[in-house]
Amino acid sequence: MTTSELILPAMASVTRVDTVGVEERVGRFQTRSIKRDSKVTALKLALSMIDLTTLEGRDTDGKVRQLCYKARHLHDALPDIPHVAAICVYPTLVGVARRALEGSRINVASVATAFPSGQSSKKVKIDDTRFAVSEGADEVDMVISRGAFLEGEYAAVFDEIAEVKGACGEARLKVILETGELGTLDNVRRASVLAMHAGADFIKTSTGKVEPAATMPVSFVMLQAIRDYFYATGRMVGMKPAGGIARAKQSWHYLVMLRETLGQAWMTSDWFRFGASRLANDILMQIAKERDGVYQSIDYFSMD
Amino acid sequence: MASKLTFDTDWTYAPAPEGTANVKLEKRYGLFINGRFTEPKSGKYFRTISPSTEKKLADVADAGPDDVDRAVKAARRAYDTVWSKMKPSERGKYIFRIARIVQERSREFAVIESMDGGKPIRESRDVDVPLAAAHFFYYAGWADKLDYAFPGKSPRALGVAGQVIPWNFPLLMAAWKIAPALATGNTVVLKPAETTPLTALKLAEVIAEADLPPGVVNIVTGAGETGAALVNHPGINKIAFTGSTAVGKKIQSDLAGTGKKFTLELGGKAANIVFEDAPIDQAVEGIINAIFFNQGHVCCAGSRLLVQESIATSLVQKLKDRMETLIVGDPLDKNTDVGAINSRMQLKKIEYYLKLGREEGADMYQPACTLPEKGFWCRPTLFDHASQSHRIVQEEIFGPVLTIQTFRTAEEAIEKANNTPFGLSGGVWTDKGAKIFEMTSRLRAGVIWANTFNKFDPGSPFGGYKESGLGREGGMHGLLPYLSLN
Numbered sequence: 001m002t003t004s005e006l007i008l009p010a011m012a013s014v015t016r017v018d019t020v021g022v023e024e025r026v027g028r029f030q031t032r033s034i035k036r037d038s039k040v041t042a043l044k045l046a047l048s049m050i051d052l053t054t055l056e057g058r059d060t061d062g063k064v065r066q067l068c069y070k071a072r073h074l075h076d077a078l079p080d081i082p083h084v085a086a087i088c089v090y091p092t093l094v095g096v097a098r099r100a101l102e103g104s105r106i107n108v109a110s111v112a113t114a115f116p117s118g119q120s121s122k123k124v125k126i127d128d129t130r131f132a133v134s135e136g137a138d139e140v141d142m143v144i145s146r147g148a149f150l151e152g153e154y155a156a157v158f159d160e161i162a163e164v165k166g167a168c169g170e171a172r173l174k175v176i177l178e179t180g181e182l183g184t185l186d187n188v189r190r191a192s193v194l195a196m197h198a199g200a201d202f203i204k205t206s207t208g209k210v211e212p213a214a215t216m217p218v219s220f221v222m223l224q225a226i227r228d229y230f231y232a233t234g235r236m237v238g239m240k241p242a243g244g245i246a247r248a249k250q251s252w253h254y255l256v257m258l259r260e261t262l263g264q265a266w267m268t269s270d271w272f273r274f275g276a277s278r279l280a281n282d283i284l285m286q287i288a289k290e291r292d293g294v295y296q297s298i299d300y301f302s303m304d
Numbered sequence: 305m306a307s308k309l310t311f312d313t314d315w316t317y318a319p320a321p322e323g324t325a326n327v328k329l330e331k332r333y334g335l336f337i338n339g340r341f342t343e344p345k346s347g348k349y350f351r352t353i354s355p356s357t358e359k360k361l362a363d364v365a366d367a368g369p370d371d372v373d374r375a376v377k378a379a380r381r382a383y384d385t386v387w388s389k390m391k392p393s394e395r396g397k398y399i400f401r402i403a404r405i406v407q408e409r410s411r412e413f414a415v416i417e418s419m420d421g422g423k424p425i426r427e428s429r430d431v432d433v434p435l436a437a438a439h440f441f442y443y444a445g446w447a448d449k450l451d452y453a454f455p456g457k458s459p460r461a462l463g464v465a466g467q468v469i470p471w472n473f474p475l476l477m478a479a480w481k482i483a484p485a486l487a488t489g490n491t492v493v494l495k496p497a498e499t500t501p502l503t504a505l506k507l508a509e510v511i512a513e514a515d516l517p518p519g520v521v522n523i524v525t526g527a528g529e530t531g532a533a534l535v536n537h538p539g540i541n542k543i544a545f546t547g548s549t550a551v552g553k554k555i556q557s558d559l560a561g562t563g564k565k566f567t568l569e570l571g572g573k574a575a576n577i578v579f580e581d582a583p584i585d586q587a588v589e590g591i592i593n594a595i596f597f598n599q600g601h602v603c604c605a606g607s608r609l610l611v612q613e614s615i616a617t618s619l620v621q622k623l624k625d626r627m628e629t630l631i632v633g634d635p636l637d638k639n640t641d642v643g644a645i646n647s648r649m650q651l652k653k654i655e656y657y658l659k660l661g662r663e664e665g666a667d668m669y670q671p672a673c674t675l676p677e678k679g680f681w682c683r684p685t686l687f688d689h690a691s692q693s694h695r696i697v698q699e700e701i702f703g704p705v706l707t708i709q710t711f712r713t714a715e716e717a718i719e720k721a722n723n724t725p726f727g728l729s730g731g732v733w734t735d736k737g738a739k740i741f742e743m744t745s746r747l748r749a750g751v752i753w754a755n756t757f758n759k760f761d762p763g764s765p766f767g768g769y770k771e772s773g774l775g776r777e778g779g780m781h782g783l784l785p786y787l788s789l790n
Contacts, residue, residue, distance in 0.1 A: 015584045031638075033317070
C-alpha cells in the first residue's frame with residue numbers, strides 16, 4: 001500500500017457510539033468467570049502480549065539492559081513462562097535494546113514523533129521516526145496531533161500518519177490516539193477509523209502520560225472499529241491498550257473482550273499488545289498462586 | 305461477502321458452575337394456605353423438573369377446586385379480620401420485611417430459579433431476584449401513602465385478589481402481583497405456573513418467616529384447571545393474570561358480568577426499529593438483549609427487527625458474529641448467556657415455528673454452538689428476509705427467534721410495527737432525539753425503549769395495547785387495579 005492509495009473517509013459518516021450501551025457490554029465482559037486452566041492459559045497469553053515499557057527522562061543504558069533481560073527471563077523460578085512481545089523505549093535507547101535482545105524473538109519498539117505530546121513540526125516527527133528505525137526499531141509507536149484532530153483538521157492528521165508510515169519502512173506502525181485527550185467515544189471511533197485508513201498497523205490507546213489511559217470502554221470502541229475495518233477491507237489491524245493496566249484480572253477482562261469481539265485471529269502477540277510496566281509481575285504472582293495455592297510476597301519478583 | 309471472523313478460539317472459558325450446596329428443597333411441597341403448608345384435598349401431586357437436565361426437583365401439590373376454595377376462604381378471613389383493619393404503615397412494614405428477606409436469600413432464589421426454569425444464573429442473579437426485591441421495596445413505600453397517589457379520592461382495597469402468573473419470570477411475576485396487592489390492603493391467592501412453582505413456594509417460606517398474618521398470602525400450585533377454578537371462584541374480587549393471549553381472552557369472557565376487576569398482561573410481538581443514524585454496534589447488542597434475554601421467553605421481547613435498508617447487510621453480519629459468541633448451555637454456569645427452553649411443550653412450539661419459517665421462505669441462521677444432550681435446547685435463531693405476511697412475523701413464538709425485515713422510511717417502519725394484533729412493547733434506535741419522540745408517540749405499544757431494550761424498574765408502569773392486555777402494573781399506575789376510588 002503506497003501513500004497515494006490511501007483515502008481519508010468522511011468522518012461525519014463514521015458510526016456513532018452510545019456510551020451507556022458500551023459500558024453495559026463492557027460490564028458483561030468483566031463478569032465472565034475465568035477459572036483454573038482457563039485462567040492460567042489467559043495469564044500466559046497476556047504475558048506474551050506485553051510491551052514491557054520504560055519511558056522516563058531518567059532512563060539509562062543500564063536500566064534498559066536490565067529490562068531486556070527481564071523481557072527474556074520474566075521469572076525463571078516458574079516453568080513454561082513465555083517471553084514478552086517487545087520492549088518499548090525512547091529512540092535514543094533503541095540501539096541498546098537492540099543489542100541486549102540479540103538472538104531473541106523479542107521486538108524493539110520505539111516511541112517517536114515528539115512523544116508524548118506530538119507538539120513539533122512534521123519534519124521533526126519524520127526525522128524522529130527515521131532515527132528510531134535506523135537504530136533498529138522493529139515497531140514505531142507514534143502519537144497523533146490531538147490538537148489538529150480536535151479542531152477537525154482530519155486531513156492534516158491523516159497525512160501526518162501516512163507520512164510517518166512511509167518513514168517506518170519495514171517497521172510496524174502503532175498509532176497512539178491518546179484517548180484521554182479525545183473527550184468522547186465518538187472521537188475515539190473517528191480517530192481509530194482515520195488512523196487505520198492512513199495505514200496504521202496497530203492502533204493504541206495512550207501514551208501512559210495522560211489520565212485516563214487505557215480503559216475498557218475506549219478499547220472496546222477501538223476493537224469494534226478494527227472489526228469494521230476488517231469487514232470492509234480484509235486487512236487486520238492490531239490493538240494495543242496502554243497505561244493503567246496493572247492487574248492480572250484486568251488482563252483477562254481485556255482478553256475476554258478481544259475474544260468476543262475479534263475472535264481467534266487476533267488472540268496473539270502479532271495482533272494484540274498490552275503496553276504496561278507493572279502488569280507482568282502481577283500476572284506472575286497469579287500464576288505462582290495458581291500453582292502453589294498461596295500468594296507469594298512481591299519481593300520474590302524482580303522489580304526491573 | 306466481506307471478511308470472516310472466527311470465534312472458535314483456542315482459549316475458552318472453563319466451566320464455572322454456581323454452587324448448589326446452600327439450596328434446600330423439600331422432596332414434596334404442599335399448598336401454602338392460611339400461613340402454613342398443607343396437604344392438598346385433591347390428594348394429587350405433580351413433578352417439577354429441571355429443563356436443563358430433565359431430572360425431577362420436587363413433587364408439588366396439584367390443587368383441586370376444594371383446595372382453591374379453602375385458599376380463597378382463608379384469604380377472605382384474613383382480609384375481614386386482620387388485613388383490612390391494620391394501619392397502612394404496619395402493612396408496609398410487613399412488605400419491607402419480605403423485601404429484605406428476599407434480598408438476604410437472593411443467591412438461593414437465583415439458583416432455584418435457574419434450576420427450575422432453565423434461565424441463566426447471570427440473569428436470575430442480576431435481573432430476576434434483585435428486581436423482585438425492588439418491587440417489594442417500592443410498593444412497601446406506597447402502603448401508607450395511597451391518599452397521596454389519588455388526591456381527593458378515598459382509595460379502598462377490593463378484598464381478595466386471585467393472581468395467575470406465567471413460567472418465564474416466576475419469582476419476579478409473583479413479586480409484581482403480590483407487592484401492589486398487599487400495599488393496597490388486599491389479600492392474595494396466587495397460582496404459579498406448573499413448570500416453575502419452586503421459587504413461589506420458597507417465597508411462601510419467606511412470607512411465613514416475615515410473620516405475615518395467616519391467610520394474607522396463599523399460594524396454590526397446579527395447572528390450567530387450578531387457575532380456572534381460581535378465576536371463576538365467586539369469592540374473588542379481582543383477577544390479575546399474566547400469560548398467553550388465548551388464555552387471557554378466555555378469562556375475559558369468563559369474567560364478563562361478574563363484576564370482578566381484572567388486569568391482563570398478555571403476549572407481544574415487539575418491533576425493534578433501527579435507523580441508519582443509530583449507534584449501530586450498541587443497537588446490535590440491544591437487538592441481542594431484546595430477543596435472546598431469557599431464551600426469548602419474554603412477552604415484551606423485541607422479536608421483530610425492522611432495520612433501515614441502507615445498513616441492513618452490515619448490521620445482519622454483525623448480528624450473526626455476535627450470535628457466534630453467545631454461550632448456550634448449563635443455566636447454572638456463570639458464563640452461560642442462553643439457557644434451556646422452559647419445557648418440552650414450549651420447545652416443540654418453537655421448533656414448529658422454525659420449520660414454518662423455512663417453509664415460508666425466510667433465511668434461517670443459527671450459530672454453530674454445541675448443545676447439551678439432555679434437556680430442552682434451542683439455538684439462538686434469526687430469520688432474515690422475512691415478510692409481513694409470514695406467520696413467523698405475525699405470531700408470538702416466545703423463543704429465541706428473531707425475524708428481520710427492512711424499511712426505507714420512518715412511515716414504513718411505523719406501518720409495519722403497528723400492523724400486529726399485539727402492542728406490548730417496542731424499541732427505537734437513532735442518534736436523533738426528535739426522531740425518538742416522533743416514533744415513540746406513533747407506535748401503538750405500552751412500553752417503548754429508545755436506544756436500549758428490556759429495561760425494567762418498579763417505578764415504571766408496564767402493560768399493553770390491543771391483544772397485549774388491559775391495565776398497567778408497576779409504578780403508581782399499578783396501584784389502581786387493586787383499589788376502588790369511590
